[in-house]
Amino acid sequence: xxxxxxxxxxxxxxxxxxxxxxxxxxxxxxxxxxxxxxxxxxxxxxxxxxxxxxxxxxxxxxxxxxxxxxxxxxxxxxxxxxxxxxxxxxxxxxxxxxxxxxxxxxxxxxxxxxxxxxxxxxxxxxxxxxxxxxxxxxxxxxxxxxxxxxxxxxxxxxxxxxxxxxxxxxxxxxxxxxxxxxxxxxxxxxxxxxxxxxxxxxxxxxxxxxxxxxxxxxxxxxxxxxxxxxx
Numbered sequence: 309x310x311x312x313x314x315x316x317x318x319x320x321x322x323x324x325x326x327x328x329x330x331x332x333x334x335x336x337x338x339x340x341x342x343x344x345x346x347x348x349x350x351x352x353x354x355x356x357x358x359x360x361x362x363x364x365x366x367x368x369x370x371x372x373x374x375x376x377x378x379x380x381x382x383x384x385x386x387x388x389x390x391x392x393x394x395x396x397x398x399x400x401x402x403x404x405x406x407x408x409x410x411x412x413x414x415x416x417x418x419x420x421x422x423x424x425x426x427x428x429x430x431x432x433x434x435x436x437x438x439x440x441x442x443x444x445x446x447x448x449x450x451x452x453x454x455x456x457x458x459x460x461x462x463x464x465x466x467x468x469x470x471x472x473x474x475x476x477x478x479x480x481x482x483x484x485x486x487x488x489x490x491x492x493x494x495x496x497x498x499x500x501x502x503x504x505x506x507x508x509x510x511x512x513x514x515x516x517x518x519x520x521x522x523x524x525x526x527x528x529x530x531x532x533x534x535x536x537x538x539x
Contacts, residue, residue, distance in 0.1 A: 310380040317425040320394035325353035328391035348393040428458035449478035
């Protein structure tokens with residue numbers, strides 16, 4: 309069965325691209341064939357860190373978006389990974405509805421998973437609720453609680469949105485926070501997560517032994533969470 313993984317969340321700065329990069333690295337490390345699509349026109353992360361696997365996608369161009377479905381039909385064993393930039397929900401939703409994407413996906417036996425990345429703030433919870441109200445049970449949801457700013461998700465827990473998501477069979481994935489200066493160092497070197505955990509003898513700003521160890525621990529925890537989801 310072909311699977312399309314949409315990584316979104318609408319709000320900027322919540323870590324959508326980090327999640328997309330993480331999923332890309334997971335698939336590489338577990339020999340899962342995949343093809344990536346990057347909708348960020350200015351600084352696409354999949355194109356930057358995993359250029360061998362990704363191609364650009366224009367979010368407000370139906371023909372460009374159509375290529376996502378076409379790719380899913382060409383090889384059922386290949387996962388499709390789409391990194392959605394902030395504020396791309398409206399054109400994406402318009403394409404989905406006007407093109408009958410969800411009905412066609414069901415007919416073609418294509419699973420569509422929406423990885424909704426949230427931080428601990430109310431804005432993310434409100435946007436998630438709008439997504440759930442719009443698509444209901446027609447999508448498969450994975451709510452990514454990114455501990456980017458806080459380990460507590462009390463607003464999500466108490467708002468009723470978590471219960472609404474779980475009622476729609478959503479899965480919850482908690483992504484631990486990686487030390488911020490370390491993530492900055494990874495990005496400044498344009499490291500994939502594989503490169504970040506392996507010794508680099510060429511860069512003058514390479515990660516140290518314990519920095520690489522922290523990346524390994526972070527990846528191992530994330531991989532356990534992803535593995536439990538069965539992507």
